[in-house]
Amino acid sequence: MAATSRVDSQGKAPSSAPMPRILSGIQPSGQLHLGNWAGAVRQWVELQETQESFIFVASYHALTTVKKPEELRHAVRQIAVDLVALGIDPARTCLYAQQDVPEVTELAWLLSCVCPMSLADKGVSFKDKTAKGFEANLGLYTYPILQAADILGPDSDIVPVGKDQIQHIEIARDLAGKFNALYGEVFKLPAWRLHPESDVLPGIDGQKMSKSYGNTIDPFQDEKPLRKRIMSIVSDSTPVDQPKDPDSDATFRIFRAVAGKADPRTIELERKYREPPAGGFGYGHAKQALFEMLLERFAAARTRRAQLMADPAEIDRILAQGAQRARVLVRATVDRARRACGLA
Numbered sequence: 001m002a003a004t005s006r007v008d009s010q011g012k013a014p015s016s017a018p019m020p021r022i023l024s025g026i027q028p029s030g031q032l033h034l035g036n037w038a039g040a041v042r043q044w045v046e047l048q049e050t051q052e053s054f055i056f057v058a059s060y061h062a063l064t065t066v067k068k069p070e071e072l073r074h075a076v077r078q079i080a081v082d083l084v085a086l087g088i089d090p091a092r093t094c095l096y097a098q099q100d101v102p103e104v105t106e107l108a109w110l111l112s113c114v115c116p117m118s119l120a121d122k123g124v125s126f127k128d129k130t131a132k133g134f135e136a137n138l139g140l141y142t143y144p145i146l147q148a149a150d151i152l153g154p155d156s157d158i159v160p161v162g163k164d165q166i167q168h169i170e171i172a173r174d175l176a177g178k179f180n181a182l183y184g185e186v187f188k189l190p191a192w193r194l195h196p197e198s199d200v201l202p203g204i205d206g207q208k209m210s211k212s213y214g215n216t217i218d219p220f221q222d223e224k225p226l227r228k229r230i231m232s233i234v235s236d237s238t239p240v241d242q243p244k245d246p247d248s249d250a251t252f253r254i255f256r257a258v259a260g261k262a263d264p265r266t267i268e269l270e271r272k273y274r275e276p277p278a279g280g281f282g283y284g285h286a287k288q289a290l291f292e293m294l295l296e297r298f299a300a301a302r303t304r305r306a307q308l309m310a311d312p313a314e315i316d317r318i319l320a321q322g323a324q325r326a327r328v329l330v331r332a333t334v335d336r337a338r339r340a341c342g343l344a
């Protein structure tokens, strides 16, 4: 997809343009995992330094699959805590829960009225989730339309996401384009953005890391179960003294995604895969290296999370403030859209 003219391929605006607005979200449908961090959260943390940021906890979306009220209530707060622990700064980022900005559902309706069935039929998420055994409900089917409302409501310029979400951003752009063509220039067309080192992160079974595959790694898990989890990552049976292909190994790919391609530890690990040192180098050694690197990389976040969990009122205050700000923006967009289509 071509980026909008207001941003370049790195998601930066030309110097004369106003600060671009980024928007993204994450579903509270399970524990935040390393795939979420690598694909999405780390770029949100980086971008909030230079861009106006909006991040939301996608609770209406989670309702399509999470059917236990207490579980959902808990997960909304927990994901918000995890985001702040990982570096989302409420002083820089407007952090809110989707359910506190109900205007997005009205916007989703307006968008659904310009959405051809054929476009909704394309949604990969519906096919993916129903293939995994989730109920084929209409919320799941129309998920990309609500997501378009999430994105278009606050007039966002850039949507930083993992690769698996690109199609949904394209649908949001298509819907905005259709609405604009019919009623005039109501919506900005946003651009998606991937992290420069973005890849779809594999889980412990080598497939895409995903809450619904039960193959995730939780950066906040206690040390002992975390080590056990990492030791259970799939690997082939190449003996310790034989060269191994790092690019096809889940342990190495996770290490590289988290530490970074240019990190000396990644370079050293890759060398050991390709040329095992005297005495050999096995997957067990690589997993131990991954475990130690993860503990180091997320040490500060783990401490911060423990502090935040001791003070639940703080996260509620952050979410309430965020929602107050987001609602004003989304209401203005909905009113603009209502006027344009004849509902005023």
Ligand code: AMP
Pocket (backbone or CB within 6 Å): 025, 026, 027, 035, 036, 037, 038, 039, 040, 041, 058, 160, 161, 162, 163, 164, 165, 199, 200, 201, 202, 208, 209, 210
């Ligand atoms: P979700 O958990 O589906 O709400 O996704 C939240 C964000 O994490 C989205 O931007 C996804 O693209 C990203 N994400 C989820 N799983 C992965 C993965 N295995 N690799 C990279 N990014 C991911």
